Amino acid sequence: MKKKLKELTDEELIKEFQENNTIEAYEILVNRFKDPLTNYVYRFLGEKDISTDIVQDTMIKFYLHKDSYKSFAKFSTWIYTIAGNLARNELKRRKRRVILSLNSNDDDTEKRNFQIEDKAFVSPDRYTDGEIKSKIIEKALQKLKPVYREVVILRDVQELSYEEIAKITNLSIGTVKSRINRGRKHLQKLLKNIYSG
Amino acid sequence: MSKNRYNFNENEFEQIKKLLKELPKEKAADNFEYNLMVKINNGNFEKVRSGKDSFPLWKIFVPAAGIVTAVLLFFFLFNVTEENSENPFHIPPKLRTEISGNLTVPLEATKKVFGLNKITNQDVVIIESPKIDKKKAALPNTKIQKRHSRHQGMAALPFKLTNSTNLDVAVNSKKSMSRNNINNRATLAGMGNTSNSRFYGFYIGEEIDRKDVEAMKARIDSIKRIISLHKK
Numbered sequence: 032m033k034k035k036l037k038e039l040t041d042e043e044l045i046k047e048f049q050e051n052n053t054i055e056a057y058e059i060l061v062n063r064f065k066d067p068l069t070n071y072v073y074r075f076l077g078e079k080d081i082s083t084d085i086v087q088d089t090m091i092k093f094y095l096h097k098d099s100y101k102s103f104a105k106f107s108t109w110i111y112t113i114a115g116n117l118a119r120n121e122l123k124r125r126k127r128r129v130i131l132s133l134n135s136n137d138d139d140t141e142k143r144n145f146q147i148e149d150k151a152f153v154s155p156d157r158y159t160d161g162e163i164k165s166k167i168i169e170k171a172l173q174k175l176k177p178v179y180r181e182v183v184i185l186r187d188v189q190e191l192s193y194e195e196i197a198k199i200t201n202l203s204i205g206t207v208k209s210r211i212n213r214g215r216k217h218l219q220k221l222l223k224n225i226y227s228g
Numbered sequence: 229m230s231k232n233r234y235n236f237n238e239n240e241f242e243q244i245k246k247l248l249k250e251l252p253k254e255k256a257a258d259n260f261e262y263n264l265m266v267k268i269n270n271g272n273f274e275k276v277r278s279g280k281d282s283f284p285l286w287k288i289f290v291p292a293a294g295i296v297t298a299v300l301l302f303f304f305l306f307n308v309t310e311e312n313s314e315n316p317f318h319i320p321p322k323l324r325t326e327i328s329g330n331l332t333v334p335l336e337a338t339k340k341v342f343g344l345n346k347i348t349n350q351d352v353v354i355i356e357s358p359k360i361d362k363k364k365a366a367l368p369n370t371k372i373q374k375r376h377s378r379h380q381g382m383a384a385l386p387f388k389l390t391n392s393t394n395l396d397v398a399v400n401s402k403k404s405m406s407r408n409n410i411n412n413r414a415t416l417a418g419m420g421n422t423s424n425s426r427f428y429g430f431y432i433g434e435e436i437d438r439k440d441v442e443a444m445k446a447r448i449d450s451i452k453r454i455i456s457l458h459k460k
Contacts, residue, residue, distance in 0.1 A: 058261065058265075061261060061264065062261065065256040065260050065261070066253065066254075066255045066256050068256075069254050069255060069256040069260075070253050070254040070255070073254040074251070074254070079254070082254070083256065083257055083260070086256060086260075087260070087263065087264055087267065090264050091264070091267060091268065091273055094268055095273065161250075164247070164250075165251060165252060168247055168248065168251055169251070183248070184248075187244070187245050187248035187249065188248050188249070188251060190249075215241040215244050215245075216241075218244050218248075219241065219243075219244055222244065222247060225247065
């Protein structure tokens with residue numbers, strides 16, 4: 032039964048969970064989306080702990096409101112929409128409270144470097160160079176306006192289609208493309224020194 | 229043929245796209261699923277993040293509501309005290325008819341006084357209040373007024389305007405008191421009894437004790453002696 036469930040698509044799994052309340056189907060979906068969502072939220076907010084919390088909350092919302100998913104949409108779009116909304120709310124909350132986390136970026140970068148799978152095959156010089164580059168790109172991403180950052184991450188980091196991004200962000204495809212273009216241009220200016228070298 | 233405004237050149241940002249793709253993929257914690265299932269099994273959903281929950285809209289109105297409540301309390305408290313101490317100048321005076329107007333009188337008494345034997349309890353008897361005769365009302369003062377009228381204004385004064393007058397004599401009509409005796413009670417200033425003497429006001433003439441006068445004289449004499457001795 033479990034093997035069968037693992038072979039099912041996302042939409043089939045959510046249907047199974049909706050109709051039969053099969054907790055295994057839910058667990059498989061969580062397993063499939065926990066990493067991409069964590070990566071997306073982390074790139075958007077730039078803080079590891081809060082990203083984990085938000086993805087957990089996303090999964091809880093999915094569990095509680097499973098019936099609000101309609102089969103005509105892609106499950107990935109639906110779950111990304113929930114995560115995106117929670118991440119945006121977190122950003123608003125931060126603005127209100129004016130929380131400045133000065134050390135979080137450095138700490139998270141250190142942790143993240145241990146998770147690079149192929150680091151053993153990279154020479155120490157190259158590894159250091161890659162680490163610095165990552166830090167600079169992360170900082171540049173955080174300097175982008177949230178409206179541009181969100182779509183750039185969804186397109187260039189998560190590699191979602193324009194249609195999916197439009198559904199997730201509740202924008203038209205034209206607006207999505209325009210924002211991606213502006214975001215990239217801004218990033219290009221910020222990262223001038225990196226990609227020229 | 230419509231233009232596609234958003235078909236920008238993807239190759240323009242190839243390097244940026246490559247850099248972003250190269251970013252290390254962030255992964256969820258190892259105990260992510262375990263923690264999630266624990267939360268679900270415990271029903272611990274209270275901390276589910278939501279912007280609306282974090283700062284409800286009604287909280288914006290809390291300070292305003294507090295101020296309004298304080299103002300209302302202040303207003304009512306002070307308004308009550310103002311009502312208690314109502315300004316008497318703002319109260320319109322009662323009409324005379326309202327004060328001495330229609331009075332309810334027992335039925336039997338009405339019958340006796342006015343000889344109205346046919347009236348019942350349900351009849352209303354209106355008795356006009358007696359009109360006050362202005363002449364009668366002024367009766368007690370009539371004699372005084374008449375007496376004053378005889379003298380006709382300034383001529384009625386018991387002393388001459390040009391001369392100084394001892395008030396005690398004038399008021400008490402004590403002829404035995406000498407007008408020239410200063411030691412007697414109050415006397416009008418401008419003692420000269422000439423017609424040209426002017427009135428400068430009242431002063432009180434107090435009786436002087438002879439012993440005091442003699443003591444004062446003795447002091448003055450001693451001072452004079454001392455001065456004369458010094459001169460010599």
